Amino acid sequence: MSVDDLHVEFDTYGGIVKAVRGVSFHVRAGKTLAIVGESGCGKSVTVQSIMGLIPMPPGRITRGTAMLEGIDIIGRQIINGQDIRGDRVGMIFQDPMSSLNPTMRVGDQIAETLQVHRGYTHKQAIARAVDLLGETRIPEPAKRAQQYPFAFSGGMLQRAMIAMAIACEPSVLIADEPTTAIDVTTQAQILDLLLDLQRKTGVAVVLITHNLGVVARMADDVAVMYAGKIVEKGSAEDIFYRASHPYTLGLQGAMPSNDQEREQGLQPIEGTPPDMFDPPKGCAYYARCPYAMRLCAQNHPERFALNPHHYANCWIHHERAPRGLAPQLFRGETA
Amino acid sequence: MSAVIEARNVTKHFEVGRKHVVHAVDDVSLTVHEQEILGLVGESGSGKSTLGKVLVGLHEKTGGEVFFKGEKLPQRYASADFQRYASRMQMIFQDPYSSLDPRMTVGEIIGEGLRLHSDARTIPTRERISEWLCRVGLEPDHASRYPHEFSGGQRQRVGIARALIMEPEFVVCDEPISALDVSVQAQVVRLLGELKSSLGLTMLFIAHDLSMVRYVSDRMAVMYQGSLVEIGTADDVFFRPKHPYTKILIGSNPVPDPKSERQRRALSIKGEIASPINIGAGCRYADRCADVMEVCRSVTPPLLPVSDATGERTVACHLYE
Numbered sequence: 001m002s003v004d005d006l007h008v009e010f011d012t013y014g015g016i017v018k019a020v021r022g023v024s025f026h027v028r029a030g031k032t033l034a035i036v037g038e039s040g041c042g043k044s045v046t047v048q049s050i051m052g053l054i055p056m057p058p059g060r061i062t063r064g065t066a067m068l069e070g071i072d073i074i075g076r077q078i079i080n081g082q083d084i085r086g087d088r089v090g091m092i093f094q095d096p097m098s099s100l101n102p103t104m105r106v107g108d109q110i111a112e113t114l115q116v117h118r119g120y121t122h123k124q125a126i127a128r129a130v131d132l133l134g135e136t137r138i139p140e141p142a143k144r145a146q147q148y149p150f151a152f153s154g155g156m157l158q159r160a161m162i163a164m165a166i167a168c169e170p171s172v173l174i175a176d177e178p179t180t181a182i183d184v185t186t187q188a189q190i191l192d193l194l195l196d197l198q199r200k201t202g203v204a205v206v207l208i209t210h211n212l213g214v215v216a217r218m219a220d221d222v223a224v225m226y227a228g229k230i231v232e233k234g235s236a237e238d239i240f241y242r243a244s245h246p247y248t249l250g251l252q253g254a255m256p257s258n259d260q261e262r263e264q265g266l267q268p269i270e271g272t273p274p275d276m277f278d279p280p281k282g283c284a285y286y287a288r289c290p291y292a293m294r295l296c297a298q299n300h301p302e303r304f305a306l307n308p309h310h311y312a313n314c315w316i317h318h319e320r321a322p323r324g325l326a327p328q329l330f331r332g333e334t335a
Numbered sequence: 336m337s338a339v340i341e342a343r344n345v346t347k348h349f350e351v352g353r354k355h356v357v358h359a360v361d362d363v364s365l366t367v368h369e370q371e372i373l374g375l376v377g378e379s380g381s382g383k384s385t386l387g388k389v390l391v392g393l394h395e396k397t398g399g400e401v402f403f404k405g406e407k408l409p410q411r412y413a414s415a416d417f418q419r420y421a422s423r424m425q426m427i428f429q430d431p432y433s434s435l436d437p438r439m440t441v442g443e444i445i446g447e448g449l450r451l452h453s454d455a456r457t458i459p460t461r462e463r464i465s466e467w468l469c470r471v472g473l474e475p476d477h478a479s480r481y482p483h484e485f486s487g488g489q490r491q492r493v494g495i496a497r498a499l500i501m502e503p504e505f506v507v508c509d510e511p512i513s514a515l516d517v518s519v520q521a522q523v524v525r526l527l528g529e530l531k532s533s534l535g536l537t538m539l540f541i542a543h544d545l546s547m548v549r550y551v552s553d554r555m556a557v558m559y560q561g562s563l564v565e566i567g568t569a570d571d572v573f574f575r576p577k578h579p580y581t582k583i584l585i586g587s588n589p590v591p592d593p594k595s596e597r598q599r600r601a602l603s604i605k606g607e608i609a610s611p612i613n614i615g616a617g618c619r620y621a622d623r624c625a626d627v628m629e630v631c632r633s634v635t636p637p638l639l640p641v642s643d644a645t646g647e648r649t650v651a652c653h654l655y656e
Contacts, residue, residue: 038516153608183378183543188587210517213546213589217596236593254521255591256550266550268521272486 001050001089001172001204002026006064006074008042008049011057015277019045021228023064027221029171030198032205034219034236036212036251040273042228043208047174050074051091069171087117090165090203094177096157100149106160107133107145113167132163136193155186159193166197173198174206179214191217212255216240221309224248227274227284234310242330244304244312246289249328283315291316291325306330338402339505339537340367340390345399347382347389351612358614359385361561362399364638367505372531372538374552374569376545376584380608382561383541384429387507390539391424392416403505422452425498429510431490435482441468441493442478448501467496471526488519492526499530507539512547524551545588549573557581560611560619563638567648577641577650580620618653626654 008020020042027033035043048054050066050073066074073084085091093099101109110132111125120128126145133141136159149157158178165173175194179187191214198205207218215222215236222239224232224247232245243249253267271288274280283289283296296315304317315321316329347360360382367373377383388394390401395411402408403424409416425448428434435444446464465475471492482490491511498506508527512520524547530536542548548555549569556566557578565578576582589596609622618624621631630653638651 038518184545184587185378185584188589191589211589212517212591213596216591216593217589219593240591240593251517252591254518256546257591266521266525268525269518270522272488272519 001066001068001206003046003050003066004064006046006049006066007062008045008054009060009062011060017276018279019228019276020049021279023225023228023230025223025230025233027172027204027206029204030202031220032198032207032218033221033223034207034209034215035223035225036210036215037225038210038273040276041225043225044176046225047091047176047206047208051085051089051174053085053091083117086113086165086170087168088170089172089174090168090170092158092161092165092173092175092178094180096154096161096181097149099161100157102149105146105148106152110145110160110164110167113164117168128167129163132167133160135166135197136160136163137189138163153186154182155189158182158186158190162190162193162197166201166203169201170203172204172206174208176208177210178207180209180211187214194218212240212251224251227276227279229284229313231285231314232312234306238307238310238330242306242310243328244306244310244317244330245314246291246316246329247285248312250288250290283313291329293321293325337369337404338366339369339371339404340539341402342366342386342390343400343402345386345389345401346397347385347394348397355612357611358561359611360389361614363558363561363563364399365556365563365566367537367539369537370531370535371554372536372540372552374548374555375539375541375558376543376548376555377558378543378584378608380560380611381558382611383558384509386558387426387509387539387541391426391505391507392420393426418452421448422501423503424505425501425503425507427491427494427498427506427508427511430514431487431494432514434494435490437482440479440481441473441485444482444493445478445497445500448497452501463500467500470530471496471499472522486519488515488522491515491523495523495526495530499534499536502534503536505537505539507541509541510543511540513542513544520547527551545573545585546590557584560608560614562619562635563651564620565648565650565652566638571648577648577655578620578652579624579626579654618651628653 004024006020006023010017010019023046025033037043049061061074064074065072068088107126107129110129114120114125114128130141130145133144138144138156138159179190209215219236222236223230226247232248239248250269254269256266269288274284280286282298283301286292286296293315301313301315303311303313305311316325343364345360345363349357349359351357363386375383385394389396392412400407442464445467446460449460449463464478468475468477473492512523515523540551552569555569555572557564559580565572565581573585576585616635617633618631618636621627636651636653638649641648641650641655
């Protein structure tokens with residue numbers, strides 16, 4: 001799947017919120033792309049607009065394409081008579097408790113997907129649903145399929161949701177903060193399950209999270225979002241060991257390091273994200289950036305490629321930027 | 336170091352229905368020393384918040400005793416007891432949205448404790464509020480605004496100012512950063528650290544983010560299903576865990592480093608957490624433990640000092656007896 005130049009706006013009483021302002025990425029089969037950023041940076045809106053889950057109005061996709069297997073899926077949910085949602089693209093939501101129907105048996109909810117998309121009979125679909133629950137390592141799947149969501153723990157509900165998302169063997173799986181509401185021990189179980197399923201089925205995963213530990217565990221590629229834009233993108237190694245955008249560095253500094261030797265203080269990112277009613281004219285990170293230059297306030301930073309797969313949108317990589325500024329930032333091999 | 340809070344065999348049970356009892360906190364003994372931050376970690380449902388509330392008297396105790404600077408606290412607080420202890424013990428709550436009264440201005444919220452608990456006529460309350468707003472990184476003129484005008488991080492600062500303006504001798508922070516964004520978490524944690532060194536605070540810091548707790552605390556305590564399983568210095572517990580549950584808990588915590596994460600083999604906990612209703616004897620972790628022995632299922636392991644640990648460390652596990 002590849003997304004190109006996506007723009008999403010919302011009409012509100014206060015004016016137009018430009019939630020996503022030109023996001024492009026692609027994810028290959030069997031690989032995981034993690035989208036990282038703070039709340040309100042537009043990461044959820046990005047994937048929801050791909051899935052057609054943005055209520056319109058007030059939402060509006062003003063520009064952009066999302067190509068899935070050669071077809072643009074933005075704005076059209078029915079392709080060749082089939083709804084791509086839940087079929088070619090599966091989605092896992094953050095809060096499993098409120099994402100499942102409390103008045104339907106879990107097995108029936110999974111079976112419904114198969115009946116709608118694959119034309120299974122109810123009986124066939126239920127049998128497959130029980131298999132799927134087994135594949136997502138729910139003990140006693142036949143018994144569990146007969147139960148309602150309230151009888152499941154948070155971790156088991158998330159497994160049931162994964163079972164539902166992979167029921168139609170989608171080529172892309174979107175996981176929107178799948179473990180944010182879950183304890184660390186259960187989180188480890190769910191992440192292992194996702195890795196396992198990916199190895200078996202070769203599904204491409206788009207993982208949205210703000211936990212850099214989860215990113216390190218899961219991601220092949222990472223896109224860092226800030227104020228509706230991708231500010232840096234590269235492989236997991238690029239982002240973690242060769243961070244090239246001050247915001248990426250800021251996020252890393254704000255997390256406690258688990259290295260006992262390297263005892264350094266937490267470096268919070270001061271200030272708050274910009275007002276999206278009126279996004280800044282220049283770089284959105286200008287107000288919080290410790291390395292901000294005069295030019296950053298007025299001009300959108302260009303994209304600077306550091307290697308063929310790694311780029312950062314920051315003026316600091318311009319040839320005329322002072323060399324001594326921000327020594328921790330990776331400047332590319334030639335710099 | 337003298338103990339500020341000492342809990343001895345504290346137990347808190349909730350009755351559900353006629354015959355069922357939830358063992359939220361069972362026979363927990365711990366001490367918080369002066370000017371120390373004790374981190375308390377555990378999964379949701381492990382009883383850590385309940386223990387925090389029991390310590391400051393928001394829940395009555397089913398059994399056991401709590402001593403505050405050597406003085407035994409009542410088993411159940413009457414309103415006079417709240418009046419007496421509220422200025423000395425405070426709590427910072429998890430949810431910065433529901434813990435502030437939406438119909439009070441921030442100034443009223445922060446000043447309420449002073450108004451109720453001190454001789455307000457002799458103290459220039461308004462100046463104190465402005466001073467505290469500055470101290471937690473807000474502006475003095477924010478006092479006239481309402482909570483809905485603030486972001487989550489700012490509200491949490493209001494919650495901190497409300498608790499600390501009383502200059503308490505002991506503070507329970509119940510997941511003060513869980514609801515906040517990563518960058519804001521660091522701001523709040525640094526603020527707490529600064530206030531600790533300038534005011535000499537004694538704190539119980541409850542959280543489930545292990546790396547953050549290690550960063551914040553002097554010592555760390557681990558709870559599982561209402562019982563305390565391990566307690567020691569934060570670095571010892573984090574880097575050299577002893578109890579099988581602590582090992583799994585810390586091993587499950589992903590670190591922001593792709594190289595070590597990819598090399599790490601899957602270390603997942605087995606099974607689901609058991610129901611906390613009507614728990615019998617034996618170790619509560621026995622059913623999920625990889626090193627379970629015969630004795631674990633019948634005898635509850637006591638919390639005992641472990642000899643080979645550096646510094647003080649106690650573990651409740653039959654493996655180390």
